[in-house]
Amino acid sequence: MKRPEWRTEEDMKLLRSFLQVLPSYHHYSSHLQFLLAKVIRYESFGRGRVVVRKGQPGNSFYFLYSGCVAVTMDEDGSSAFVDEAPVLLHSGSGFGEIALLKGLDRNATIVCMEETELLVVDREDFFANKLDVELEKECLYRYNFLKTLDLFSTWPDSLIEMISERCKVEKFHHGQVIIWDTKETNSITFVNKGSCELLRLVDLTTCPSYHKWLSHQADSPISSQIPKPNPINRKRFEGVMLNFHQLEKIVQKNAYFRQHQLRKDSSAGIAGGGRKDAKKHIISTCYGEIPSQLSAAVYLRINVLHAGDCLSVAQHLIPEHLKDNRSMVLVSNGAEVVRIEKEKFINSADYESLSKLRTLEKEYPSDDQLCQIFLDENRWKLFKTDLVNLIVDPYAKKFTRTPKPLAQEPLNLKSAGILDLSTTCTSSLQEPSKMEFKIVPVCKKTRQADTELPHLQPRLIHSISVHRPSLKVLLQ
Numbered sequence: 039m040k041r042p043e044w045r046t047e048e049d050m051k052l053l054r055s056f057l058q059v060l061p062s063y064h065h066y067s068s069h070l071q072f073l074l075a076k077v078i079r080y081e082s083f084g085r086g087r088v089v090v091r092k093g094q095p096g097n098s099f100y101f102l103y104s105g106c107v108a109v110t111m112d113e114d115g116s117s118a119f120v121d122e123a124p125v126l127l128h129s130g131s132g133f134g135e136i137a138l139l140k141g142l143d144r145n146a147t148i149v150c151m152e153e154t155e156l157l158v159v160d161r162e163d164f165f166a167n168k169l170d171v172e173l174e175k176e177c178l179y180r181y182n183f184l185k186t187l188d189l190f191s192t193w194p195d196s197l198i199e200m201i202s203e204r205c206k207v208e209k210f211h212h213g214q215v216i217i218w219d220t221k222e223t224n225s226i227t228f229v230n231k232g233s234c235e236l237l238r239l240v241d242l243t244t245c246p247s248y249h250k251w252l253s254h255q256a257d258s259p260i261s262s263q264i265p266k267p268n269p270i271n272r273k274r275f276e277g278v279m280l281n282f283h284q285l286e287k288i289v290q291k292n293a294y295f296r297q298h299q300l301r302k303d304s305s306a307g308i309a310g311g312g313r314k315d316a317k318k319h320i321i322s323t324c325y326g327e328i329p330s331q332l333s334a335a336v337y338l339r340i341n342v343l344h345a346g347d348c349l350s351v352a353q354h355l356i357p358e359h360l361k362d363n364r365s366m367v368l369v370s371n372g373a374e375v376v377r378i379e380k381e382k383f384i385n386s387a388d389y390e391s392l393s394k395l396r397t398l399e400k401e402y403p404s405d406d407q408l409c410q411i412f413l414d415e416n417r418w419k420l421f422k423t424d425l426v427n428l429i430v431d432p433y434a435k436k437f438t439r440t441p442k443p444l445a446q447e448p449l450n451l452k453s454a455g456i457l458d459l460s461t462t463c464t465s466s467l468q469e470p471s472k473m474e475f476k477i478v479p480v481c482k483k484t485r486q487a488d489t490e491l492p493h494l495q496p497r498l499i500h501s502i503s504v505h506r507p508s509l510k511v512l513l514q
């Protein structure tokens with residue numbers, strides 16, 4: 039990047055279009071964007087470098103162009119590398135405005151977590167270009183939002199102002215993960231606009247209802263009479279299950295899954311083929327033995343948070359026996375959120391707001407209850423799809439043309455999420471399946487609380503297809 043004094047008008051236009059990718063820059067007026075493109079300086083720092091030190095006077099404001107920085111309360115920023123869940127700012131964010139706006143010392147340390155590129159606006163340019171007016175507006179926006187929340191109704195304005203200076207508004211597009219693991223967050227997340235979903239990855243093999251249901255399927259006279267693999271079964275769910283593609287993306291992007299090398303596996307826990315190896319296809323769980331192909335996990339939505347709601351993490355404020363230590367994922371449906379560090383909130387909160395926070399802690403269904411809900415919904419979907427096929431299909435077929443399947447599709451995401459009981463049960467004791475599917479290493483994460491989980495890698499599914507008698511026959 040050329041030095042500011044050497045930039046021509048053309049350079050500034052080009053730079054301005056480059057900077058559009060930064061959300062914190064993008065929403066400024068085009069006039070201000072142009073002025074900033076004139077004065078902005080480029081700096082890059084390596085991992086561990088402190089950009090802004092707590093307690094020091096502030097002379098610059100920063101846009102984070104690429105990389106990631108942590109906000110810490112210690113002066114040297116070292117806590118960011120030992121904290122389980124440091125406050126992180128990613129590409130597109132801005133920081134360092136408070137010291138300039140309020141004439142105070144830096145309220146936090148900003149340390150680089152990786153190679154980071156920054157665009158710097160120095161004090162004189164900051165005020166000369168009226169960036170202070172824009173950033174004051176942002177501060178006021180956060181303050182006004184917090185004022186609307188009942189949780190802060192007993193707080194004095196000065197405290198709300200202090201909190202609003204120590205948080206940021208973050209925008210997440212549809213499907214983007216806001217929190218990978220709710221167990222590992224130190225913040226209270228407030229939804230300002232839009233909505234988000236709280237999901238729980240339920241390992242069905244750990245749920246008694248799943249085993250009960252499987253044994254019921256095995257005992258069913260229908261399944262013993264007609265155990266033939268039925269390709270139509272798999273078609274039933276295609277396009278039915280909401281969000282499965284989105285969940286696939288979560289699994290692919292999740293750093294934890296990447297670390298455990300998410301596999302497109304064709305053998306999926308099945309060691310070898312043939313009847314001799316039948317034993318190897320069976321896994322033991324505390325609820326009995328099942329074919330390893332039936333080891334499955336499913337993401338289930340357990341709550342939807344709308345504007346004004348918050349995801350509290352007040353677990354340590356509630357009695358031990360009421361604590362819910364399960365990991366959950368918070369996914370955006372297109373949302374704007376404000377995260378406030380739990381510790382900061384608790385240190386500033388009065389008795390009333392602490393009690394309110396405690397009551398916000400929701401009780402969610404157990405994994406087994408979630409499993410039951412899933413199986414019920416699955417049954418209903420099966421019935422609904424069969425019924426629609428029975429009534430609509432003969433007419434629709436006349437007028438529509440089935441699109442040709444894509445040649446050599448590497449992984450059919452639609453069918454990959456369907457556990458087809460009829461094909462699985464018949465093939466599990468014979469040849470290893472050629473079917474491709476995703477393995478979810480949900481049980482590999484060894485934490486003390488998780489030690490009771492069996493050490494298998496369940497397959498990520500969204501539906502289970504079972505063989506059922508034709509509705510047409512039943513209705514005749």
Ligand SMILES: Nc1ncnc2c1ncn2[C@@H]1O[C@@H]2COP(=O)(O)O[C@H]2[C@H]1O
Pocket residue numbers: 090096109125127132133134135136137138143144145146147148203204205206379
């Ligand atoms: N909790 C927080 N979340 C995000 N950014 C913060 C937080 N606390 C402080 N900051 C930013 O860190 C900056 C440190 O320097 P300033 O006080 O100038 O401005 C501060 C804010 O821009």
